[in-house]
Amino acid sequence: MTLPEFQQYQLQFAGHIRDPQIKPKPAMVQAKRMRVYTQIVFNNLVSSVSACFPICKKVLGKRAWKNLVREFFIQHQCKSPLFRKIPEEFLQFLKTVKGTPPYLYSLAHYEWIELAISVSETGGNAEQIDAEGELLDKQPVFASAMALLSYDYPVHKISPRHKPAESLAEPVHLLVFRNAEDDVRFIELNPATARLLHLLQDGAMTSRQALEQVAAELQHPNPQAAIQFGMGVLGDLQQQGAILGGKV
């Protein structure tokens, strides 16, 4: 079925805005006025994307960054009507694009997660939480907006002066969460703590059960000492607001 004339025009009009070098503007349209759209729409998109990815922009440099956003505009069909999801759409595009530095996707994800955690709507914690009592034989409850992440690049240390040449031998583990003041915090975790938090994350295990399992997996010579040490780590995470308390 052929589209009505006004829709053919609209598609051509929008296509030219996305890719003015290749796609012609509709016939008889004033070039000077058309440029108002090609500039404004692209500049607004660049602003929206750049706001979430300042480090990506810096490490690539202004020109390469703009070219990348232009490729995004040309190639990616954004499916979300919500403006705050533009960075997520950009992230999807980065997954598919070729010719960017290998660490770029990880870095972009690290920048995006801060925004995502800061605004994520969690609905609060449904469970009753004991914020005071001993955590050892309880299931720890985490801040409702949180994520456990592993990256193959040291994303938290990348800058124009520190661009990783290759991936890490061991991934870097990060815990990101929103605290009671609604500030987003990042904590770097060692592999054992990352494993511990993964076990505890879905709320099925008590601290003791998870610590015993980690100690066993590590073939720790002194499980009792490992549990004691692990409880110290969990207490510290509770102090920082990543753990709210124990499930009642």
Place this chain on the structure above:
Amino acid sequence: MASISNIQGTGLGLKRELIPQLQASYGTSLIAAIDFLEIAPENWIGVGGRAGKNLAWLAERFPLAAHGLSLSLGGPDPLNETFLQQVKQFLDRYQIPLYTEHLSYCSDGGYLYDLLPIPFTEEAVRYVAARIHRTQDILERRIAVENASYYVAAPISEMDELTFLKAVLEEADCDLHLDINNVYVNSVNFGFDPHAFLREIPGKRIVYAHIAGHDQEAPDLIIDTHGQDVVDPVWALLKEAYALFGTFPTLLERDTNIPPLPVLMKEVNYIAELQLGQVPRQLLAS
């Protein structure tokens, strides 16, 4: 249930930058003229954390009007009904009685996040009107559509903007969100008399209005940035509109180059001053 009569008088478009100042001056005479705030659902749907708490705080204290950005009423893609359901829940949750959208499009298979002009053709009138009908069905309320600013006249247009606007309002049987600044912007960009345009507007459909500043790029080109103070010819149009049709809820939009709240309030206060002693259009209509 919030009713549309909750939206009256003068309002201010909510920008995140303004929230701390609004919270600090709540209850003071500085912002006494703010009768309501306007938000874009696209910026707030599904937002929690500090931003979500701020919205809840404001919603408890001010009537809210919703002004959409992404519905793409004139767009070639199917109407995004999943999104409309989200809008409906959002309006219900924050007790928002009024939802308006632009007479424009912003998608071509994907979203472009900007407002593009619809060619003024008979087919487009029927197409847009049908989508407004569907929107009103899903939202279970009347909506108002806004006359949009634009920069490129479509050579395939079969009528002028005013004829198109009136035809859509008539065929869709929806309300008008009159953007006074856009009338002026388009009159400069396309060389027509804004006062003559205003006099032909179906006044009985006006439920809401915007006023804003813009950037004059050239004598014959204005960019609708909402980034400057409102200019005198636009104030004159608002005055004339009140005289012609009675007053209607009127909101100041400022989206870029945002001055401190006390500076913005001068313009909000001026809207209130113009409304003083005038008869609300709703009373004239009944």
